[in-house]
Amino acid sequence: MTxxxxxxxxxxxxxxIAFHHEDKPRLAPFVLDKVGLDITTPGRRSLQLxxxxxPPSRLSDQLRATxxxxxxxxxxVDDDLDRVVHTKGKSVRDLIRVRRGELGRVPDVIVYPGSHEEVQEIVxxxxxxxxxxxxxxxxxxIAGSLEVPLEENRQIVSVDLGRLNKVLSIDDEAGLATIQAGALGPDLEEQLGRRGWTLGHFPDSFSHSTLGGWIATRSSGMQSDKYGDIAEITRGLKMAMPGETLELRPLPSTSTGPSVREMVLGSEGRLGVITEATVQVHRLPEVREIQAYFFPSFAAGLKAMHDITRSEANVTVSRVSDERETAFSFATQKKSGGVSKLVTAGLMRVLKARGWDLDQICLSFVGFEGSKGHVARQKGIVKEIISEHGGMNVGTGPGQLYDQKKFDTPYIRDFLLDRGAAADVSETAAPWSKLKPLYDNxxxxxxxxxxxxDRSGYIMCHLSHSYHAGACLYFTFAIADDSPEVLERYDVVKRAIQQTFIDSGGTLSHHHGVGVEHSPWMEQDLSPAGMKIIGELxxxxxxxxxxxxxKVVHTGRPGVSVLSKQPED
Structure with a gap:
C-alpha cells in the first residue's frame, strides 16, 4: 500500500461528504424556478466500480520490471480502482463520462516515486x-489536463507524486520554503503553520490539489490580491526532463534572457515532471478577518473593487458577486430563526426604504490580514470606498460562513449531476475598462x-481576483439536461462563453489552465506566432x-484529443 x-x-x-439541500429551505424553490430542476427528487444511483x-493493462513485462x-x-500499482482514479480529472465532461462508464483510454500502471531521483529515472x-x-x-x-489521448496505443504511465509531500526546508531570513511537489494544500499549510508560516495560496481545490499541480496550471488562490498568483509565489523549482534535471535557483529577480521559470509555469507536464519548488512564505498574521458588504448593483460593486485595488488598502480578498450569484448564495443559506431572522428582515426593510431594488443586491467579501492596527487602518480605507459607491457593511457573519464553506462548493456539482443538471465554471481576466461589457456579453x-x-439553465458570476490593470470574472453555469445528448448541449453553452471571452477582450482562462478543454482558443488568445513559440518549445x-x-497545443474540439484524429464537427 502506498x-x-x-x-x-x-x-x-x-x-x-456530500452536499445536502434539506437544511436549506429556499434552495429547492430557487433551483426549480431558475433551472427548471426538482432537486427534491432522489439522486440516481451511480455506477459501482x-x-x-x-480494459486490461498493456504494460509490458520489461517496462514493469524497470x-x-x-x-x-x-x-x-495496476489495480482497477487506482487505474480508474487516474484516468480523468474532475471536469464536468470527465464526471459525466466516467459516470456513464465511458472510460476511454485508461493508464496501464500507476507509479508512486519517493524522491526526485526516482522521478528522473521514471521519465x-x-x-x-x-x-x-x-x-x-x-x-x-477541470480543464482536461489529465486526459489520455483517445487513440493512444503506446503504454501509459501515470506518475502519482503523492509520496512527495514534505516541506523540506524553510529559509527564515528570506521567507522561502522548499516543498515537494506532491504536497496537498492542507498538508503543506499544516507543516508550514507549525513553524509560524503560511503560503497564502488557497484555490477552491485547496483540499485536493498539490503544489506541483498549481505550478503546472498557473493557479490562483482566493487570497491572491495579497500573496500573488502561484506564478509570483514560485521562485525556484526542480523538474525531471528527458535525460536531465532542470534546477532553477530561488532568486528574487534576474535579467538572464527569456525566463525559463515562466516556460515551466503552466506547461502542464509537457516539459517534464516538477518534483519540488521553492516558494515565498509569510508569517502567520495576528488578525485575519473577512467583512461582508452589500451593493445596490453589480456595476457599483465592480467600481468599488477597482477603487480598492488603486487605494492604499492592501486587502487579501476583494470579491463581489452579481445579483444572480447573490440570489443563489441567499438560497443556500440554512434556515435562520430568532434574532438572526429578525436582523435579516430588518436589514432588508432598511435597504428597501433607501430605494434599493432587493432583486439587484450584490454580496461582496473583502479580506484583511495583519496586525490589529494595520487591519483597522485597511478597514477604514475600504469603508470609505464602499460608502462612496453606495455600499453597506453587513459585518463578519457572512464572511465567517464564506470562510468555512469556501472549499465545499465543488460538492454541489455532484449533487446536481445526480439529479439531471450539468454545472460548470469558466473564468477569464480582462482590463478594468472591459470588465462590465465582457460580463454583459x-x-x-x-x-x-x-x-x-432548448434547455433551461442559469449563469452567475463574481469578480474574484483584482490586479492593477484588471480583474478575474468567474462564471458558473448550469444546464438542465438528463439526456444522452447532455455533453453536446453543454458544449454549445461552454463554447459560447469561451468565444465571448476572446471576442470581448478577455483571456480564455485566468487560473484553471488549458488542458484540452481550452486549447482550441489558444491561437486566438496568444496569436499564431505565440502558438508557434510554444509548439516549438x-x-x-x-x-x-x-x-x-x-495538452495546451491542440487542434479540434474541447475534450477531443488531437491524437484521436476525430473530425472537428
Missing amino acids: GVKHMKWWGWGVDG EDLTI LTKIVGQANV DACVDADAVLIPFGGGSN VIEAAENALAEV FAGVDPKQNLNPG
Missing part, C-alpha cells in the same frame, strides 16, 4: 520505452446558447510526445 489517498473515482472529494468495463526496480514493487525509462507519461497530483484539474451569449439548445524538449501529449 498510503496515498485519492478522491472518489466518480465525483469530487472524499466518501462520506464493478459495473465498469475496465519501474519496479526504480520504486519497488509496492509502488507499482528516462518511459522515454526509452516510447511510453506516455502523465504527471498526477491531486486529480482535481457573456450573460447574453450563455442565455442565447441555452435557448439554442514542446517539440524541442519532447520530440516524440512522451510527456502528457495533446
Whole structure:
C-alpha cells in the first residue's frame, strides 16, 4: 500500500461528504424556478466500480520490471480502482463520462516515486520505452489536463507524486520554503503553520490539489490580491526532463534572457515532471478577518473593487458577486430563526426604504490580514470606498460562513449531476475598462446558447481576483439536461462563453489552465506566432510526445484529443 489517498473515482472529494439541500429551505424553490430542476427528487444511483468495463493493462513485462526496480514493487500499482482514479480529472465532461462508464483510454500502471531521483529515472525509462507519461497530483484539474489521448496505443504511465509531500526546508531570513511537489494544500499549510508560516495560496481545490499541480496550471488562490498568483509565489523549482534535471535557483529577480521559470509555469507536464519548488512564505498574521458588504448593483460593486485595488488598502480578498450569484448564495443559506431572522428582515426593510431594488443586491467579501492596527487602518480605507459607491457593511457573519464553506462548493456539482443538471465554471481576466461589457456579453451569449439548445439553465458570476490593470470574472453555469445528448448541449453553452471571452477582450482562462478543454482558443488568445513559440518549445524538449501529449497545443474540439484524429464537427 502506498498510503496515498485519492478522491472518489466518480465525483469530487472524499466518501462520506456530500452536499445536502434539506437544511436549506429556499434552495429547492430557487433551483426549480431558475433551472427548471426538482432537486427534491432522489439522486440516481451511480455506477459501482464493478459495473465498469475496465480494459486490461498493456504494460509490458520489461517496462514493469524497470519501474519496479526504480520504486519497488509496492509502488507499482495496476489495480482497477487506482487505474480508474487516474484516468480523468474532475471536469464536468470527465464526471459525466466516467459516470456513464465511458472510460476511454485508461493508464496501464500507476507509479508512486519517493524522491526526485526516482522521478528522473521514471521519465528516462518511459522515454526509452516510447511510453506516455502523465504527471498526477491531486486529480482535481477541470480543464482536461489529465486526459489520455483517445487513440493512444503506446503504454501509459501515470506518475502519482503523492509520496512527495514534505516541506523540506524553510529559509527564515528570506521567507522561502522548499516543498515537494506532491504536497496537498492542507498538508503543506499544516507543516508550514507549525513553524509560524503560511503560503497564502488557497484555490477552491485547496483540499485536493498539490503544489506541483498549481505550478503546472498557473493557479490562483482566493487570497491572491495579497500573496500573488502561484506564478509570483514560485521562485525556484526542480523538474525531471528527458535525460536531465532542470534546477532553477530561488532568486528574487534576474535579467538572464527569456525566463525559463515562466516556460515551466503552466506547461502542464509537457516539459517534464516538477518534483519540488521553492516558494515565498509569510508569517502567520495576528488578525485575519473577512467583512461582508452589500451593493445596490453589480456595476457599483465592480467600481468599488477597482477603487480598492488603486487605494492604499492592501486587502487579501476583494470579491463581489452579481445579483444572480447573490440570489443563489441567499438560497443556500440554512434556515435562520430568532434574532438572526429578525436582523435579516430588518436589514432588508432598511435597504428597501433607501430605494434599493432587493432583486439587484450584490454580496461582496473583502479580506484583511495583519496586525490589529494595520487591519483597522485597511478597514477604514475600504469603508470609505464602499460608502462612496453606495455600499453597506453587513459585518463578519457572512464572511465567517464564506470562510468555512469556501472549499465545499465543488460538492454541489455532484449533487446536481445526480439529479439531471450539468454545472460548470469558466473564468477569464480582462482590463478594468472591459470588465462590465465582457460580463454583459457573456450573460447574453450563455442565455442565447441555452435557448439554442432548448434547455433551461442559469449563469452567475463574481469578480474574484483584482490586479492593477484588471480583474478575474468567474462564471458558473448550469444546464438542465438528463439526456444522452447532455455533453453536446453543454458544449454549445461552454463554447459560447469561451468565444465571448476572446471576442470581448478577455483571456480564455485566468487560473484553471488549458488542458484540452481550452486549447482550441489558444491561437486566438496568444496569436499564431505565440502558438508557434510554444509548439516549438514542446517539440524541442519532447520530440516524440512522451510527456502528457495533446495538452495546451491542440487542434479540434474541447475534450477531443488531437491524437484521436476525430473530425472537428
